[in-house]
Amino acid sequence: MQDVTIIGAGVTGSAIARELSRLDLDVLVLEKESDVCEGTSKANSGIVHSGYDAKPGTLKAKFNVEGNKLIHELSKTLDFPFKENGSIVLELEEEGRAGIEALYERGKSNGVPGLRILEKDELLKMEPSVSSNAVCALYAPTGGIVCPFNMTIAFAENAADNGVTFKLDTEVKNIEKKTSEDGTNYYRLETSGGIIDTKVVINAAGVYSDVFHNMVSEYKLHITPRKGEYLLMDKMAGDLVKATLFQLPSKLGKGVLVTPTVHGNLMVGPTAEEVEDPEDTSTSAEGLASLFDKGAMSVEKLPRLTITSFAGLRAHEDGGDFVIGEVKDAPGFIDAAGIESPGLTAAPAVGAYVAGIVKDILGASEKKDFIDTRKGIPSMALASDEERAALIASDPAYAHVICRCELVTEGEIKNAINRTLGARTVDGIKRRTRAGMGRCQTGFCLARTIPLLAEALGVDEEEIVKSGNGAYYIEGKIKDSL
Amino acid sequence: MADRKAELIIIGGGPAGLAAAASARKEGLQDILILERDTRLGGILNQCIHNGFGLHTFKEELTGPEYAARFIKQIEDEKIPYMLDTMVIDISEGEGGIKIVTAMNPKEGLFTIEGKAVILAMGCRERPRGALNIPGYRPAGIYSAGTAQYYVNIEGRMPGKKVVILGSGDIGLIMARRMTYEGAKVLCVAELQPYSGGLKRNIVQCLDDFDIPLLLSHTVVDIKGKKRVEGVTIAEVDENRKPIPGTEVFYECDTLLLSCGLIPENELSNKLGVKMNPVTNGAFVNESLETSVPGVFACGNVLHVHDLVDYVSGEASLAGKNAAAYIRGESGSDGYLINIKTENGVRYSVPTTVRTGNMPDTLTVRFRVGNEYRDTNLAVYLDGKQLMKLPKRVMAPGEMEQIILVKAKVNEILKDSDVSEHEIVIRVED
Ligand SMILES: Cc1cc2nc3c(=O)[nH]c(=O)nc-3n(C[C@H](O)[C@H](O)[C@H](O)COP(=O)(O)OP(=O)(O)OC[C@H]3O[C@@H](n4cnc5c(N)ncnc54)[C@H](O)[C@@H]3O)c2cc1C
Numbered sequence: 001m002q003d004v005t006i007i008g009a010g011v012t013g014s015a016i017a018r019e020l021s022r023l024d025l026d027v028l029v030l031e032k033e034s035d036v037c038e039g040t041s042k043a044n045s046g047i048v049h050s051g052y053d054a055k056p057g058t059l060k061a062k063f064n065v066e067g068n069k070l071i072h073e074l075s076k077t078l079d080f081p082f083k084e085n086g087s088i089v090l091e092l093e094e095e096g097r098a099g100i101e102a103l104y105e106r107g108k109s110n111g112v113p114g115l116r117i118l119e120k121d122e123l124l125k126m127e128p129s130v131s132s133n134a135v136c137a138l139y140a141p142t143g144g145i146v147c148p149f150n151m152t153i154a155f156a157e158n159a160a161d162n163g164v165t166f167k168l169d170t171e172v173k174n175i176e177k178k179t180s181e182d183g184t185n186y187y188r189l190e191t192s193g194g195i196i197d198t199k200v201v202i203n204a205a206g207v208y209s210d211v212f213h214n215m216v217s218e219y220k221l222h223i224t225p226r227k228g229e230y231l232l233m234d235k236m237a238g239d240l241v242k243a244t245l246f247q248l249p250s251k252l253g254k255g256v257l258v259t260p261t262v263h264g265n266l267m268v269g270p271t272a273e274e275v276e277d278p279e280d281t282s283t284s285a286e287g288l289a290s291l292f293d294k295g296a297m298s299v300e301k302l303p304r305l306t307i308t309s310f311a312g313l314r315a316h317e318d319g320g321d322f323v324i325g326e327v328k329d330a331p332g333f334i335d336a337a338g339i340e341s342p343g344l345t346a347a348p349a350v351g352a353y354v355a356g357i358v359k360d361i362l363g364a365s366e367k368k369d370f371i372d373t374r375k376g377i378p379s380m381a382l383a384s385d386e387e388r389a390a391l392i393a394s395d396p397a398y399a400h401v402i403c404r405c406e407l408v409t410e411g412e413i414k415n416a417i418n419r420t421l422g423a424r425t426v427d428g429i430k431r432r433t434r435a436g437m438g439r440c441q442t443g444f445c446l447a448r449t450i451p452l453l454a455e456a457l458g459v460d461e462e463e464i465v466k467s468g469n470g471a472y473y474i475e476g477k478i479k480d481s482l
Numbered sequence: 483m484a485d486r487k488a489e490l491i492i493i494g495g496g497p498a499g500l501a502a503a504a505s506a507r508k509e510g511l512q513d514i515l516i517l518e519r520d521t522r523l524g525g526i527l528n529q530c531i532h533n534g535f536g537l538h539t540f541k542e543e544l545t546g547p548e549y550a551a552r553f554i555k556q557i558e559d560e561k562i563p564y565m566l567d568t569m570v571i572d573i574s575e576g577e578g579g580i581k582i583v584t585a586m587n588p589k590e591g592l593f594t595i596e597g598k599a600v601i602l603a604m605g606c607r608e609r610p611r612g613a614l615n616i617p618g619y620r621p622a623g624i625y626s627a628g629t630a631q632y633y634v635n636i637e638g639r640m641p642g643k644k645v646v647i648l649g650s651g652d653i654g655l656i657m658a659r660r661m662t663y664e665g666a667k668v669l670c671v672a673e674l675q676p677y678s679g680g681l682k683r684n685i686v687q688c689l690d691d692f693d694i695p696l697l698l699s700h701t702v703v704d705i706k707g708k709k710r711v712e713g714v715t716i717a718e719v720d721e722n723r724k725p726i727p728g729t730e731v732f733y734e735c736d737t738l739l740l741s742c743g744l745i746p747e748n749e750l751s752n753k754l755g756v757k758m759n760p761v762t763n764g765a766f767v768n769e770s771l772e773t774s775v776p777g778v779f780a781c782g783n784v785l786h787v788h789d790l791v792d793y794v795s796g797e798a799s800l801a802g803k804n805a806a807a808y809i810r811g812e813s814g815s816d817g818y819l820i821n822i823k824t825e826n827g828v829r830y831s832v833p834t835t836v837r838t839g840n841m842p843d844t845l846t847v848r849f850r851v852g853n854e855y856r857d858t859n860l861a862v863y864l865d866g867k868q869l870m871k872l873p874k875r876v877m878a879p880g881e882m883e884q885i886i887l888v889k890a891k892v893n894e895i896l897k898d899s900d901v902s903e904h905e906i907v908i909r910v911e912d
Pocket residue numbers: 007008009010011012013014030031032033036037038039040041042043044045046047048049170171172173204205206207208226227228229270312313314315339340341342343344345346
């Protein structure tokens with residue numbers, strides 16, 4: 001019997017796993033995809049929100065502010081890219097000043113540090129590219145940008161290093177509440193990889209979290225996937241703005257953000273559209289076109305330098321707040337459901353909170369040998385010449401360039417494959433190392449990454465996939481079908 | 483102190499880099515070093531196993547590797563040093579305009595090379611899907627045509643079996659034929675523009691001969707498939723290149739190849755601060771193919787995208803020759819400065835400036851037009867005086883055009899002028 005089983009290896013499940021790995025427990029994470037961070041956690045704005053946005057008193061507000069503080073720390077101990085670049089909410093119409101003031105007050109009651117209202121002059125001095133229509137703005141210095149993949153992967157790797165088991169390609173199909181002969185409760189999980197019995201279940205299944213909740217509880221949840229599309233622009237546009245620029249919601253809609261990413265690209269998004277299919281991450285012509293127009297409201301000289309576009313799905317629960325805690329009529333079943341924005345920011349705080357609940361339920365004690373640090377994959381692109389020389393001395397593969405746009409070497413790719421929870425797919429390599437994330441979008445590196453993966457995994461190149469079963473690249477040899 | 487030295491450093495060992503090196507050596511320059519990141523010389527030609535190369539240079543039809551081999555042989559015969567598997571990651575200028583190139587390879591690690599002159603010959607890359615703003619899913623099975631070419635021609639593997647090609651660039655056209663030969667079904671080639679982006683001969687030999695339809699004024703408006711491509715939707719576009727509702731047709735396929743333009747690979751040039759032409763995405767150069775940074779020359783696809791490798795070789799020879807002259811200290815800039823302006827259908831020119839003191843007896847100016855033109859003329863003016871008017875039956879964006887400036891004629895017009903700057907205008911006229 002498993003002590004704890006977590007459904008979903010997104011940022012929420014991974015952060016919970018990491019906090020649970022401090023305890024003397026058998027923890028298992030089940031993930032239907034071939035890698036961690038394949039759901040919403042891979043497709044979002046990557047903003048570490050400061051916390052002025054959520055309604056005071058909500059779980060969103062509480063975990064956002066706590067999570068923001070934790071990420072500042074964790075980015076160092078777990079070695080993932082994070083930058084405190086500050087957030088700015090722009091008011092683009094005179095009558096909206098009251099909106100900025102309300103946001104300021106809300107932020108203060110949520111306990112957000114350092115908030116300040118910027119008048120036009122100061123705003124333009126800080127961000128010269130901002131539209132001249134801006135009237136005033138709210139400045140939140142603790143807002144930041146993070147690499148959502150590497151944060152999630154860091155949590156998962158550190159959890160695995162501390163004994164948590166991750167079963168990938170394993171889909172949970174059904175959950176049944178059971179009682180054992182001695183009268184204790186447990187849960188039986190039917191998965192694509194067999195039956196798993198577990199004392200505690202943690203439901204961190206993202207857009208599917210209502211499904212699992214509803215299998216065990218009479219108090220139903222209902223999640224609507226809300227799609228958000230993005231444009232990602234070339235690094236040439238990356239220093240157009242320093243802070244993350246939001247727009248104050250107005251009669252024209254919620255607005256989009258224009259932000260540098262932590263890796264130095266420029267990103268514009270998201271749209272907001274409710275969809276039926278919880279797998280519908282397609283982009284649309286209308287969506288992409290509207291993003292450009294809306295982004296240009298914040299930054300008039302938005303360049304047409306898109307290198308890719310993508311979409312993610314917010315897990316919006318009808319109640320509008322996160323649903324976190326042990327389910328009333330299902331003891332031992334803990335929800336981390338409806339985790340829409342600011343879920344990325346909140347994750348480490350949610351992780352600690354949920355681990356606390358589990359600790360109480362199972363009466364677990366702290367491990368003595370918990371490893372609380374993790375080292376990321378070195379980056380030749382970011383290293384100094386001295387660091388580069390040292391890396392190459394450690395393994396000449398660090399001098400063999402695989403991705404020309406982002407300067408990623410064979411050394412980094414081998415590291416990504418051979419580490420804890422290493423990459424098994426081309427996307428897995430991409431998210432861990434940035435190979436293929438640059439302006440040519442795998443045009444150069446694909447044919448170089450696939451052989452490295454095939455060799456390391458001991459399979460033929462035909463077996464290598466982009467992101468999971470069926471996402472193959474190669475269909476046999478030439479002349480096969482003649 | 484740099485780890486190595488070479489008078490002339492050539493970045494890229496494709497046809498441009500090779501021809502530049504051979505020509506610099508012919509000029510008597512001894513100390514040359516070619517840096518190539520691939521495991522062999524030859525550049526993109528290594529994967530172009532079709533024939534059609536060298537018609538101008540050698541008066542015979544060679545395959546890409548055969549064409550490259552002729553230049554590689556010159557490099558070997560002349561014992562010009564080159565380093566393979568070596569990626570240049572930075573170029574900067576040191577004291578006295580000295581060039582410092584930083585590179586790395588698994589054998590020698592990270593190292594710097596000091597040189598007097600540098601030739602940029604890094605080639606180009608293909609425009610990716612994201613830059614085309616094609617909506618839909620993002621599954622496996624979407625390749626640049628060049629990646630597909632690499633798989634088929636170098637690895638002998640099929641990137642897919644049922645193929646739609648977006649963009650009628652030459653690589654896409656060549657791949658339509660190649661994939662068909664190798665057992666794939668190519669359903670169609672869709673092209674956004676009302677004209678093809680590739681050479682006429684490739685449309686005939688690669689599409690018409692295989693009954694592959696070319697859909698002009700069409701584009702992909704949706705991609706279906708969460709893991710692997712399952713199909714694409716193609717729609718007709720109006721004169722503003724916007725899809726026309728109601729014209730959508732779904733094509734079931736497992737592969738989408740993109741052949742929608744090439745972009746010069748100028749990351750290094752940008753870092754060095756070389757001034758770039760936003761039309762070509764290549765450097766602005768003068769008659770010597772020298773960029774805005776003295777002693778840094780550019781040629782081949784990194785300068786502007788060529789359709790024929792023969793022109794690349796010719797251009798690169800000139801760059802090599804001029805770099806050698808620069809190193810000898812012979813590139814005085816007496817004479818007049820002529821700015822070349824392009825208008826009325828002519829999109830850009832290479833070069834954009836001419837220093838008459840350095841002008842060879844005849845100077846080739848290359849350019850492309852922005853639209854398809856029939857029965858028009860190419861007119862060239864110097865300070866308002868017509869230098870030539872060439873009747874042109876057909877001109878198209880897919881085919882590079884050129885004019886030849888004759889030094890004697892230019893001098894005749896400019897002689898005794900006491901203004902130092904002059905202007906040449908190239909335009910399409912009725
Ligand atoms: C457009 C957009 C922008 C956002 N921007 C921000 C932002 O800037 N800042 C911020 O803080 N937050 C942001 N968010 C929110 C944040 O991205 C999410 O809250 C967070 O990623 C949710 O993580 P998760 O782990 O709960 O869900 P997910 O990442 O979706 O993880 C759920 C996992 O469960 C797995 N799973 C599902 N069903 C099963 C099953 N049956 N069996 C096994 N595994 C299963 C899935 O495959 C998935 O990996 C944004 C969200 C969106 C959509």
